[in-house]
Amino acid sequence: MQLIFKYGTSFFLVLLCIVFSWLTLxxxxxxxxxxxxxxxxxxxxxxxxxxxxxxxxxxxxxxxxxxxxxxxxxxxxxxxxxxxxxxxxxxxxxxxxxxxxxxxxxxxxxxxxxxxxxxxxxxxxxxxxxxxxxxxxxxxxxxxxxxNFLKYKNVSNVLNQISVIAIIAIGMTFVIIAGGIDLSVGSLIAFCSVITALLIRDYGGGVEASTLWLLIACGVGIGACGVIGAFSGGMVVGLDIPPFIVTLAMMLVASGLAFICSNGYAIPEVPETFTWLGRGAAIKIGMFGGSAIEIPNAVCLTLVLYVIAHIVMSRTVLGRYVYAVGDNRQAAWLSGVPVKRVLMFTYILSGLLAGVGGVVLSSTFRSGEPTFGIMYELYVIAAVVVGGTSLTGGRGTVVGTLIGALLIGVINNGMNLLHVTAYWQKVILGLVILGAVLLDRLARSVPQTSSRMRQQESPNSETNGPNKPASDSATKNA
Known part of the structure; x- marks a missing residue:
């Protein structure tokens, strides 16, 4: 039973791939x-x-x-x-x-x-x-x-399409494991894309912008998202405001700022070289089925970020601190864990990675738009939860989050290949998220039930058994 709970998402992903492969044969x-x-x-x-x-x-x-x-x-x-x-x-x-x-x-x-x-x-x-x-x-x-599902082009499209969600889901995994939530990431995508495109157009030379200016503009946009993440973390840590309320407010603020800065219009005045990250493929492996096998740059970036995040969460003191804060904040504080700094780190990281996602999306569409990122926060949270991270904090892995993002991408792509309408796709995706939360509940309830059963089967030292001698007070009364 524990094996199913631990690897259930992976089994389900493999099963879906088999089913979609058979149906699209x-x-x-x-x-x-x-x-x-x-x-x-x-x-x-x-x-x-x-x-x-x-x-x-x-x-x-x-x-x-x-x-x-x-x-x-x-x-x-x-x-x-x-x-x-x-x-x-x-x-x-x-x-x-x-x-x-x-x-x-x-x-x-x-x-x-x-x-x-x-x-x-x-x-x-x-x-x-x-x-x-x-x-x-x-x-x-x-x-x-x-x-059709296993054609190289289709697999490459699935990986490329989930890259933005997967990147932002890394930061969300840190936040949720630490016991928080960040609803502002979708609006931060739009905010970063607008700031980046605005700097390129107004200060970098527009379509003639150099690579240096592209890097500066992207860095400023990502940094601005990190500042908003730091503000959210400061409100949560300093004023003890629930993260749901803080990040909901910042979601509206970031979205409004994106529309204000762009006057509600897209900003397409960026050079062709700006698409290198979102559309380009620097790594070419060979040929398969008449098509050149190329790994998109966005996918390469996603994999690098996941490797780094996995090492941080599984091999460093900081990763153990994040788990400790999410599992029991009071116990972590008593153990000497810098709880406030850890929480601040998670929100700043979430903001920065949302900015990276905004740059990738802008690069893909060669434009900065205030409408980018709509509903992305829900897809990101869904990827994290489906990947096995507990919404109550203290449990989860970045590898599980990557599997969760792949699962969502596979479901959407498979249903598109089968010509399932968008309305039914939302219903099915919602049921998958609900099933993931149900599995999380069952995974946490089974060990507790087993522990209670073991306690009932073992001798209870707090009650008098059949051969236990009477207490001192009972002897004196006698």
């Missing part, structure tokens, strides 16, 4: 080098003219995977001596190429198509519309069963 085109070589060999074997006289039309759609496949196929064809190769990425372009070849009296020997382009109508009546090409062989790529 569809035939997929093979776009790797072996598929290109196989089609090139078929073209060479089926044509009746020499390779130097062979004309081939490659029909693919305009996306990265199929363009990469077309380049591989063209390379294979040229290696076999076939030089007359044209490529069409739309049916209209294909029709123009066929008409041009017919006008030049150049017969087409083969069409290399995908499962999708092979069904274009211009190939259905090729003999009637283009008599010169009536003997052209239409060769379609082979297909294999593979889940």
């Amino acid at each position: 569809t035939p997929q085109d093979a776009f790797d080098a072996s598929a290109a070589q196989r089609i090139a060999n078929q073209i060479n074997q089926t044509t009746e003219v020499s390779p130097s006289e062979t004309t081939v039309l490659i029909a693919v759609r305009d996306n990265e995977a199929e363009r990469s496949y077309a380049a591989l196929l063209e390379k294979e064809l040229k290696a076999q001596g076939i030089e007359q190769i044209t490529t069409a990425t739309t049916a209209r372009e294909g029709r123009q190429l066929l008409s041009q070849l017919q006008a030049e009296n150049r017969a087409l020997q083969a069409v290399a198509a995908t499962q999708a382009t092979g069904s274009w109508l211009l190939f259905a009546d090729l003999a009637a519309d283009y008599p010169l090409h009536q003997h052209a062989k239409i060769l379609v790529t082979s297909s294999r069963l593979w889940p």
